Amino acid sequence: MTDIAAILREIHETVGRSADRGRVADYIPELAEVDPGRFGMSVVLADGSEHSVGDAAVPFSIQSVSKVFALALALGRLGDRLWSRVGREPSGLAFNSILQLEHERGIPRNPFINAGAIVVTDAVLAGHAPREYLGELLRFIRAAAEDDGIHIDDSVARSETETGHRNFALAHFLRAHGNLENPPELTLGAYFHQCAVEMTCTQLARAGRFLMAAPGMPRMVSADRVRRINALMMTCGHYDGSGDFAYRVGLPGKSGVGGGILVIAPGRAAIAVWSPGLNAQGNSKLGTEAVELLARRTGWSVFG
Numbered sequence: 029m030t031d032i033a034a035i036l037r038e039i040h041e042t043v044g045r046s047a048d049r050g051r052v053a054d055y056i057p058e059l060a061e062v063d064p065g066r067f068g069m070s071v072v073l074a075d076g077s078e079h080s081v082g083d084a085a086v087p088f089s090i091q092s093v094s095k096v097f098a099l100a101l102a103l104g105r106l107g108d109r110l111w112s113r114v115g116r117e118p119s120g121l122a123f124n125s126i127l128q129l130e131h132e133r134g135i136p137r138n139p140f141i142n143a144g145a146i147v148v149t150d151a152v153l154a155g156h157a158p159r160e161y162l163g164e165l166l167r168f169i170r171a172a173a174e175d176d177g178i179h180i181d182d183s184v185a186r187s188e189t190e191t192g193h194r195n196f197a198l199a200h201f202l203r204a205h206g207n208l209e210n211p212p213e214l215t216l217g218a219y220f221h222q223c224a225v226e227m228t229c230t231q232l233a234r235a236g237r238f239l240m241a242a243p244g245m246p247r248m249v250s251a252d253r254v255r256r257i258n259a260l261m262m263t264c265g266h267y268d269g270s271g272d273f274a275y276r277v278g279l280p281g282k283s284g285v286g287g288g289i290l291v292i293a294p295g296r297a298a299i300a301v302w303s304p305g306l307n308a309q310g311n312s313k314l315g316t317e318a319v320e321l322l323a324r325r326t327g328w329s330v331f332g
């Protein structure tokens with residue numbers, strides 16, 4: 029049997045020796061304050077057992093990892109109608125690219141780049157107050173994690189609202205193309221708060237159990253949707269680093285600029301890792317290295 033606890037200890041030691049931890053996101057001032065020395069990792073196995081190492085109990089800003097939960101909500105609400113407003117192809121460009129959105133006339137490539145995620149949030153918002161949307165999103169995440177102690181960090185949301193000019197540009201551009209139903213301020217208010225959900229690795233791994241699709245795990249969406257969400261995480265979850273993540277790790281994953289990554293080993297495990305320093309594509313540098321090592325040691329890969 030695979031000794032996950034021993035593997036996690038080995039990973040912790042290995043990343044601890046790393047001289048290059050990447051760079052923390054500084055375009056959101058609150059995130060620039062986070063200690064780059066942090067590292068945490070949690071694994072929930074299909075038998076329900078949980079294993080953690082390092083700072084797995086320290087809350088961090090999940091940022092774009094929230095796009096997975098928002099997508100699950102949107103598919104539940106709109107079903108396949110969502111795909112008339114957003115595509116399902118990897119972007120090959122930065123998560124906040126404006127260029128591609130202009131080229132493709134306001135239809136974002138996929139639901140995980142910022143423009144696509146803003147459309148997803150807009151679709152679920154559909155005329156409701158952002159507070160109602162955020163309440164629904166938090167209920168979903170709390171139910172998935174079976175933990176009512178999950179909250180939004182308002183200071184992170186405020187910080188991004190003050191500096192999120194690129195996202196405002198994307199939202200206005202979407203609106204100009206008729207692909208934003210709500211006023212940009214309203215949709216972005218909801219989007220920035222969604223990104224500011226704060227979780228620990230332990231909570232995030234638990235919240236990801238429904239994507240593992242193993243017996244006894246919380247069932248939040250249909251088995252068919254679980255498969256589809258995992259496919260999108262694999263192809264688009266790391267933006268222009270998605271191909272490299274698939275090559276190195278071989279598992280669906282979704283990153284956030286807070287340095288968190290949620291990774292799913294279908295039928296086997298839900299994994300959350302956090303290290304705030306990012307690589308050039310805006311994905312956690314040591315987080316990626318850690319799950320690469322985990323996948324190698326366990327043999328977990330969707331490619332056999």
Ligand SMILES: NC(=O)CC[C@H](N)C(=O)O
Pocket residue numbers: 090091092093123124142188195220223283284285286310
């Ligand atoms: N990649 C990310 O995590 C980006 C999320 C961030 N809130 C943004 O919109 O820029």
